[in-house]
Amino acid sequence: MKAEIIAVGTELLMGQIVNTNAQFLSQQCTAIGVGVYYQTVVGDNESRLRQALETARQRADVIICTGGLGPTQDDLTKDVLAAFLNRSLIVHQPSMDYMTEFFRGRGIAMVESNAKQALMLKGSDPLPNDTGLAVGVALTQDDTHYILLPGPPKEMKPMFERYGTGWLLGLMGGEQPLYSKMLKFAGIGESLLEHKLIDLIDKQTDPTIAPYAKEGEVTLRLTTRAGSLSEADAKMADTEREIRERLGEYLYADRDVPIEQVIVDRLIELGLSLSAAESCTGGMLSDMITSVPGSSEAYHGGLITYTNRLKHALLGIPMELLEGDGAPGAISERTAREMAERLLERTGTDFALSVTGVAGPSPSEGKPVGLVYIGFARRGGETVAIETKQTGNRELIKLKASKAALYLLWKQLHKHDEAAERS
CATH class of the missing domain: 3.30.70.2860 (Alpha-Beta Plaits)
Structure with missing residues (x-):
């Protein structure tokens, strides 16, 4: 079956919130064998929503709408679909009873507009809302299947997982997921x-x-x-x-994880520690590593030595290496090697990474934008430094350089594992 997701909400079009619902629904549909061919975003407008439904009906077997099921005047999804399919709206009494008790239990008067959330299209199947008030809707008409879900992810996700997927699987018969x-x-x-x-x-x-x-x-x-x-x-x-x-x-x-998580998991498993010295990446490498839960078990910290003065003061790199006629300069394989080795001495970690280069937008030391050197030092072992050439704007170069440093570390961990196996 081919599906289209229609996300309803002017706030999505204005960029006030991100449409994470479409990503979630695409993943869930794919997992059960329903291919999502189109994703549409439409504002809280009756005529444009009707046009979106008409277009979707011509090219999809399943139409999943999110948003527009709430109590306010701009929550139009059920009304528009009811008119589109020439069906009346009726009260789903269990939802109405729950809502009435919900407000009574909190000592709050239920305003009349809240009753909208208990409405469903006549002849449809209700999708219970275990985390909110608006009931969902599932129905089939003229060989097209419709599912209406609330917009808030905390309501939409459990509703689709617990009830929407089962309803779709019931339509599929013997089709394999x-x-x-x-x-x-x-x-x-x-x-x-x-x-x-x-x-x-x-x-x-x-x-x-x-x-x-x-x-x-x-x-x-x-x-x-x-x-x-x-x-x-x-x-x-x-x-x-x-x-x-x-x-x-x-x-x-062979699973959907970033390389930094694989590295942190392996370092923890081996009982090894890591530190990092960064220049052009400005802390992005450390941020990637520390974004992994539990990374403190392996990552001891790092230094952002952005200027030559701090490379000298904090890492002890000689100024004659960094500046002056004939000096390799801060952006060099020699400096990347020195940064890693001297950080290793200062931190006492098992491994140290270093990154130095030109993130842009202008060349530095007469060297082109995107030229990056990465160093790796290990306690009691060899030091490695490599040259890489990255492309893109400033942020992309920083990101790619950080990932390249992680890839170098990942390769060195493999060498460590191979050496351990031989010994």
Whole structure:
């Protein structure tokens, strides 16, 4: 079945809130085998909502609306759909009884407009609202299926999970659900990844292969229909094995997690510690690491040495290395190496990362925007420094440089694991 999601609310069009409902519903529908082909956002306007419904009816089997079920005058969704389908609105008595008791129990008079939230289209199935007041609606007319859900996520999500998905599954009969597996890659761009897999992508049938990218990472989604998760894993196994053989050096996870979480989890598991010295990334690397719950077990902290003065004062890097005729400069492989090594001495951690470069918008030290050096030092081991060239605006370069540093660390953790296995 093909679905369209219609999010109703002028506040969405004005950018006052983010349409997270559409993302959630797309994920939920995909999980049960309903493909979402379109997403529409429409304001609290009767004629435009009716136009959106008319368009959706022509191209989708399932129309899911969120928003517009509340008590105010601009909550129009049920009224518009009732007129659109030429159905009357009736009271869902259990919802009305609950609402009446809700206000009575709080000693608040229930104003007449609240009664709107207990209305449903005649002949429809009610979707109970366990976390709010507005009852949801599900019905079928002329081979098109409609679901109306409240707008607040705290009401919409449990309503759809507990009641909406079951209603949809009841329509699908014996159709098997979709199962997906995420393969996460770092250190490789989307175009190169696709080039290395182009033959698999061109001849794909079942499972399907879909690459998509975030800045600094690439995800491959393998998808198949199956009767169970174990059956789905078996159907995807050969394709996954081939992908691993070709791209294993970049594959950091087979679940939908960022690389920083994989790194923090592994550091904690190994009982190892990390620190970071940042220049051009301005703390973004540390922010990514500390965004992972529990990261304090492995991440001891870092320094943002943005100027040469602080690189010298806090890390002890000689000024003759940073400035002067013939000096490598702050933006150099030598400085990245020194930053990592000297931070390691000061913090006593097992590993230290460093980042120095040109985030833009202008060149620095005569070096181009996007040139970034990353250093890695380990206690009692070798120091590694690499040169990378990032593209984009200032924020993108900082983000990509931070991800590149994490990828270098991830590779070094693999080397650590391999060395442990040999010893």
